[in-house]
Amino acid sequence: DVPVLKMETIAAVGLAGNVVQFVDFACKLFSASHQIRTSREGLTDDFDSVQIITADLKQICTALTTSLSRDSLAAQDRHIASLGTHCLRTAEKLLGTVLKLKPRKGSSRWSNFQAALKTIWKQDEIDQTRVRLTESLDQLRGHVSQLGQQLQRETMQTSPTDRIDGENYYLLPQELPVYAAQLMTASTRENYLLDLTRLIKSLHFEGLDFRYSKVTRAHVKTYEWAYEHKFAQFLQSEEPLFWVSGKPGSGKSILMKFLFDDPRTTAYLSEWAGQRTIIASNYFFWINGSAMQRSQEGLLRSIVLDLLLQCPNLRNTALKFAKELGQSRWQMSSESMLSSWDLSRLSELLMLITTESQSMYCLCLFIDGLDEYEGEAQDLNELLISLRHFRNVKLCVASRPLNEFENAFGRDQEHKLYMQHLTSVDINIYATDKLEQSPDLRRMKKEGPGVDDRISEITDKAQGVFLWVRLVVQSLLRGLQNADRIIDLQRRLAEYPRDLDDFFRYILDSLEPIYREQVAQGFGAAQAAPRALSILQFWYLDHED
Template sequence: MDYRYITVTKAHEGTFTWIHEPASFSASPGSGSFFEWLESPTAVYWVSGKLGSGKSTLMKYLCELPAIRERLLHWVPATCQKGERLQLVFASFFFWNAGRSSLQKSQAGLLRQLLYEILRQCPNLISVAYPEQWQEYTASGAVLTDESRKVGLEVAELVQAIQNIFEHTKTQPTFKLCFFIDGLDEYEGTPDDIIQLVSLLGSSQQVKICVSSRPWNEFEKAFGGNALRQLRVQDLTRDDIKLFVRDTLEKDANFQEMKEDDESCVDLIQEITNRANGVFLWVRLVVNSLLQGVTNADSVADLRRRLDTFPTDLYEFFERELFSVDPFYRQRTARFFQVTLTSVELLPLVCYWFVDQDDPDAVVASPAETWSVQRTNIRMRQMKKRLNACCKGLLEAQMYDTNKPSSSLSSSIMFDLRVDFAHRTIRDFLRSLDIQKLFDEWSGSTFNADVAICEAILGQIKASPLDKDYCAKGGPVARLVYAFNSQTATGNIPVALRPHTDVLIDQIGKLVKPFGLKHIAEELLSGV
């Protein structure tokens, strides 16, 4: 569930500093000081913003800002009634509708994350949240039994556990909670459902919640009534956008050379800022386009024409980029996008190298042969270039799991660099029926994304170091096998292609069985 948080763009250096200054909010009549809310008794603060305005980046910035916790101490009294020092519990959850797991976009995922953080930081509340299990645990002499392990994970049971904690703190306040919940509009259910849950969580005097979403009517009605307890991101980021554009352009050597020849190029910074309307994603795409022009030795007039012809609507831009792909590459384009849309798990970049092979049967026919570090680096560089040529920056290879023990392995790069959409709006655009029909036409009638994914995973396993470090439970090869299992479990593979999939299953099972993954191999070989 950390994938979403990890992939949210980190704030550009020097941006969002306005959050510290109450006077900054005067630029947006519908916004109230965030730091004043932190010290107030009001439960909920709403961060709203247009599509691509940087809401999630701001929420990540706030979660990592030490000053937030310092200000919250003014809200948390120094001691409770018994003279004990009150504890501040801080937790966050980033909804992700594009997430491969239902826990990334559901109430259950949110509640499990919040409950985990509460109990991790205040383990003395475990007996309060789960009194029956705790009683069983203590009655058995502090031994975990089958009964004490039974912790309900349904939404109603999770809500009950949190309510048990809230009820307890009414008479014995020992802590206060601050939750940051990003992307209410990415919740898989109805807006009213998640609004009710936020209201329930915010009903305790021990809780403060900062939520973010697009300004949908339902959220406006629920959270928009108090102008002093909300902010509109696009109204406050004009200076941030100007700073980002200036820094990004001026650190480019080619732009610096152009500036020495024609200083009027710096006027583009202000022009982009004026046209942005607070949409950071649009700015990022425009700047990338201009930098491409600068690399091609475009004149200032050329760059201005680029800017003038750049669509102001994001979907128009995505469509323009898609149809600008060289017809020679369009089959690859469609297949790369279909694989990314279809995969249950985010796939490593190496998998895309196998998706791109002309003869998919070669994966089955070839023996297992570990790639050298040199070959891995060469082929990954090739795939980055192919993705850029075929997908126009709409797909990106990004680093994941760098804090896992397996990331210290010599070939960890072939697992940790994974492919995903540059922004969630791209995924939404590509899922439209018209684009799906277009991809079916471009990719060819024989292409099946689910099967291609399974073949690619087999290919990467064969190219991986098959030893105990890589194949350990939770290791990179084991995660690939689980990804394969998840893909076959979708039930989307046509009946006619299942014999071929069975061959893939058989090969993977035999490859991993000798390396401590016997249980996974048996699941695969038994058809589970």
Template sequence: MDPLSALDIAAAVAQLVQFGGSLVSKSQQLYRHGALLDHIECGNATRRLIELTNGVRSSWRELERLGDLSPDAKALEIICCVCVKLSGELLSRLEKVQLDEKNTSRKWKSFRQALKAVCMKDGVDSLARRIADCREELNSHLIASIRKKAGALLLRQDEVISSLNAYASKSIAALLETRTLIREDLLNHRDHIFRKSTENASSTQSSTLLAISEAQTIEVEMVQNLHFTMIDDRHDAIPEAHRQTFRWIFDETRKEGCPWSNFREWLRTGSGLYWINGKAGSGKSTLMRYIFNNAKTRQQLNYWAGESSLDISGFFFWNSGSPIQRSQAGLLKSLLFQALQQQPNLVRVVFPEEWAMYSSSTVNHTKIRDHLYSLSTLQKAFKRWIVLLPSSSKVCFFIDGLDEYDGDHEEIAEFFKGLSSRTSNVKLCVSSRPWVVFDDAFKGMPMLRLQDLTFDDIQAYVFDKLEGHDRMRLLKDAEPAHAAELVNEVVTKASGVFLWVTLVVKSLLNGLRNRDCIGDLRRRLSELPSDLDK
């Protein structure tokens, strides 16, 4: 046998064996499962394809009810029909090779069905490929339709947005125009109301302004009537403190060996009355002026006032001045003038009767001024002012020279003592000679005795006045010991009396101008009385 014939026989045997093996395998699958596994998978996929295809056809039928279908839609429907038809044909063929579960000769039937499946394999595969091709065409057509529909929707969306923008622009323009019209109407209405109100209220407003102006004029006039021409004469006549003197009054610690109440602490946190006393000529008035004018006083009192407003007023009695300068009436007029000058609106409540008289055009203002000067009226007004003093205001009075008051000293002492204890918003610093009447009235209150505290001040004053003179510098160079003794003798003899020192220094300076030697100056000092009362 030639090789080619042998090869043909071998190939035929291989095909027979392959066919037989496939047939046996398929017979076993049919026997166990009732259908071939690949047929089961193919059938399931085909049924799913039919369901999807029918769903697409149903959707198109819904659209068809709304109107004629487009050419694309009709083509898609045809593809769906073909796909369903082919799928049905494939399922029919697959069912022919399935076993009937009621058949008793299951093995023989499995073999026969397997043989049939092998024989019809090519037809089934061809039909499956046609269905796959149909499915691919269906998918491509759907994608193209969806893309086309999406483009149409985007175009429609752009048209809708453009339409909305145009409508919004028109609406905004209309609103702006309406707002302008409403604003113009409101402005016109306001102007109309304003003109009417102005016309109706012009006479009333004029009357009100005139009444206010007249009231303010009366307030100013009544305050000015409290002023008198010599109100500041005593203060201005007091000599200013010599440089570098009285600075200790604002020290935080008091001088050693001298019992006195710390004045700085009293200004900051104290209350009631502080009494400065000293011998005649010790410099009480000069110290009071120094305190009253010093910015440190207000600085320390501001700590006491806190958030409250602070008013500082003062009066300096003067027994060598006019009667009003040494009287209680002058004191009260001065204090009320300083207070009401800051708050003239209080005039009508501090002087209610006088205000009513002033407001009456039938009363002579000269008679009212005379009435304002009376002591009883001033006393009542001062008490009203203290009562009306709000809790948000604090006042500190500085009253100098109670001993120079031309009246009952016990009465004036009790007046200030009562004033200091009436309210915590008022406190006073007063000065006087250390008379018994004042010592009894102010016993136990903060105080200082001036002549005990001014030794250093007097020494500084004498050194500055004498050693500043050219003649004294020459004498000091020639007789340094005697020159120092002269200065120390002046300071010691002064005994805290500043006025005596100023008179002695003045006499010694005259001696220096006359070319006196140290001996002449010491004789001049010994001839001067050591007490101002002599």
């Protein structure tokens, strides 16, 4: 009789393949985690790809556990099972180590620096584990090679008419492709991840989330009105767009960050999304940032990147699109594709994956600072209008009340708000909390009613401009440190201009003449710099050789 393909061989190949995949992915994950440096959301340049690799590694561990549970391995293949068990024990420790290196979203530079230090401290442990896994990989590849040769010999000897017989399990030749398809090789998987990592890097740019991370968090107990307002109804409804408008300094960016971060937003969106997964993304234009930070290209890169990181089912579509751009523009085997994107291609890719996402995902995009966009407002408005036509997309946008945005988004009274009309209570809460941190003011408050009158005066003069309130409160606190009396605080308030521009002019005019040249030099450097200068750079500028 002609022998048939035995399940023992297939099981051994499957187990070995799963273990090889695990070790290859583990080594790749360690390598990526070693390259931590400050980047998007305080993460590393490669941490986004580490997250993807980690998710795939968990899936491989599941497959490996299934393989180890089988009792069909021959005695000579028990060594593979032993290696597999060792790798599984490493998995939990591996994933825990790498994930501890991730700073929290929106974390400070100090937090990012601490994360980088943790990476250095963990490097010895990482290196030792990499060496052990590499040794295991070399042994496993030898086993896989032998099993492959054995499988090939048995395949050639198998008769097409053989069937399952008795207590032994056999595999028909025509069934082999089914099992072969299940055994995706480590090299194929690695190539996929390499392409995906390059795609992610091509979309990322320096300072992508810098503006969002620097926006002040809402003061405690402020902006609570948003969820008692028509905005909450918008989140639950089929309406595609809501416009937040307000004067400069009225707190639009703070509100946008508050709405994006607050879990109640997701809860309300779930009423609209139903069974589909909610994907939230944000982009904050910044007029003082780099050219990319105030451009439509930066907006498109950010949204596409967020969708690919949060929506695994869209990645193959994006990779296929990228490869179809042509070898002259996109070479998946090199780094030349990093500069291959242009505005039309990015827009086309966003529309493609948004269309692909409709049955699975609901997208809610928070876009702040439309008036800080560098370009024709009409171009930006056209992009937003094209997105609002998708039934699975909601847009919450914010800007000053300029005519171009009033005409595009302001006609629907039910789906817009003006900040200065809604923040008087918030301003009172903020001013009261900040001023009452001063022991001197608390003493004054016990002595008479004048303090409450001054806080009410701040609220009235602010006209809904939170930035004006912050500047005034800081000035009053400095006065309290200098032993100002109630009458002195009253005089200070009377001197402050109500208009924000006039207030800045008042501050500059208050400078002693000896400091004005120094301040002018700082303003000039900031205006000429291609991107925002750090405090350290201003310090060097301020100190002569």
